[in-house]
Amino acid sequence: MAQVTTNRYSDKDLEEFRTLVQEKIKKAEHDLQLIKSAYMNDFDNGTDDTSPTFKAFEEGSATMSKEANSALAIRQEKFIRDLKNAIIRIENKTYGVCRVTGKLINKERLKLVPHATLSIEAKNMQ
DSSP states (O other): OOOOOOOOHHHHHHHHHHHHHHHHHHHHHHHHHHHHHHHHOOOOOOTTTOOHHHHHHHHHHHHHHHHHHHHHHHHHHHHHHHHHHHHHHHTTTOOBBOOTTTTTOOHHHHHHHHOSOOOOOHHHOO
């Protein structure tokens, strides 16, 4: 019977990646809190006694800021979810394996994009 060799990173490598991903999660969650606190800010910059045109401009600006912050928050939440999924793949020992080619994703790529599930090869095929 032929022995099947699994194509995966060593437990030592996986632990290094776990540390990296956990640090990224911590920073991403901190950034999300900053985004949410900016979003929750009432945007009252003391424009009550200024001209109505400036006040309308200010309210329009606040609305745009709230929309931009909302979009940022959604993107940040997705990033955190992707990082948490990477932790699950580390625990399953499937982390770093391209979901298309089955080959190992380059370590340098994983250090830059720790939630990557595609190798550059597979990414280029898209």
